[in-house]
Amino acid sequence: GDSVTQMEGPVTLSEEAFLTINCTYTATGYPSLFWYVQYPGEGLQLLLKATKADDKGSNKGFEATYRKETTSFHLEKGSVQVSDSAVYFCALSDSGDYKLSFGAGTTVTVRA
Amino acid sequence: KAGVTQTPRYLIKTRGQQVTLSCSPISGHRSVSWYQQTPGQGLQFLFEYFSETQRNKGNFPGRFSGRQFSNSRSEMNVSTLELGDSALYLCASSGHRANTGELFFGEGSRLTVL
Numbered sequence: 001g002d003s004v005t006q007m008e009g010p011v012t013l014s015e016e017a018f019l020t021i022n023c024t025y026t027a028t029g030y031p032s033l034f035w036y037v038q039y040p041g042e043g044l045q046l047l048l049k050a051t052k053a054d055d056k057g058s059n060k061g062f063e064a065t066y067r068k069e070t071t072s073f074h075l076e077k078g079s080v081q082v083s084d085s086a087v088y089f090c091a092l093s094d095s096g097d098y099k100l101s102f103g104a105g106t107t108v109t110v111r112a
Numbered sequence: 113k114a115g116v117t118q119t120p121r122y123l124i125k126t127r128g129q130q131v132t133l134s135c136s137p138i139s140g141h142r143s144v145s146w147y148q149q150t151p152g153q154g155l156q157f158l159f160e161y162f163s164e165t166q167r168n169k170g171n172f173p174g175r176f177s178g179r180q181f182s183n184s185r186s187e188m189n190v191s192t193l194e195l196g197d198s199a200l201y202l203c204a205s206s207g208h209r210a211n212t213g214e215l216f217f218g219e220g221s222r223l224t225v226l
Contacts, residue, residue, distance in 0.1 A: 032213050043116070043202065043217035089155065093213030098168040099145065100213055102155035 002027045006090045006103035013080055013110050021075040021106045023064075023090035031092040033057075033066050033073040034100065038087040047075075047088070080110045114139065116218035118203050124224045130191040133221045137184050137205030144186040145215060146178060149200040158201075161186055162209065190223075198225045 007022040025031065035047040035057070048057030053068035064075045073090060090103040117136040125131050137144050146158040157170040161180035178188040184205075190197055200222050204215035 034213055041219075043219045044204075044215075045217070046214055049213065091213070093211055095211055098143075098160040098162070098211045099157040099170070100147075100155075100215065101157070102147075104154045 002031065002092055002094055002097075002101045004090050004092055004101055004103035006088075007106050008104070010107040010109060013108065015081060015110055015112055016079045017110075019075075019077045019080045019084070019108065021088055021090070021108070023073045023075065023103060025071050025073065025090075025092050027071075027092055027094055029094045031094045033064070034091040034093065035062070035064055035073070035075050036089040036091055036102075038089065038105075040086070044089065080108075082110050082112050084108065085110045116203055116205050116216055118201075118218040118221050120221060121219065122222045122224075124226060125193050126226050127193055127195060129193050130189060131193060131223060132187055132189045133201055133203075133223075135186045135188075135203030135205075135218060137186070137203075138207070138216055141205035141207045141216070142184050143206040143208065144180055144184065145204045145206070146186070146188050147202045147204065148172075149202055149220070150198075155202070158188065193225045195225050198223060 003026045032051045034049045036044045037047045048059040050057040050066035056065045062077045087105045089105045091100045119134045143162045145160040148156045159169045175191045180186045200220040202220045204217045
């Protein structure tokens, strides 16, 4: 079945540091890939997505590239802010499944 | 535009009881999904409905059930509660018939089973 493996946390960074969270996936078909973010006390929000190989999703300074050859979708941000402190979830969706399969989540804390 | 609304936000039950959670999707959204979030298992898919039809169901026992009404509002029910059912239950809606993966989540209903 489909599965997502992402880097274990927690991750603690200083402001303006570079952030990368690794995500790899296993899927039978050609999935779409997502990063969702959960800020403290809030529901999950879609951060970015990519629907096919070599697509790059980007939003709020975050980027991730769909790499079919390495089955990866790593999240990166060049300069994090305290407001980026949250739990980040990598997820995939296979067409026809009507569901998301999530990774375990990575807690990121950014210190001023 | 109002977001996904879940009620109640918090509830405490005892083992053996049953619980019903409610979800109102974003206006115009006809797809509603439910997920269980726990520290140990993470986010697990429960079920998805579109226009009152269940299109997919996750690997949960039959004690977990759901339904969707003609106004797209959805409820999920857990009967004979167990301690392990303690979790944050998240509802999400989508404005797409197809599976785009672009979901709008509510803040969740936090269930504690004692």
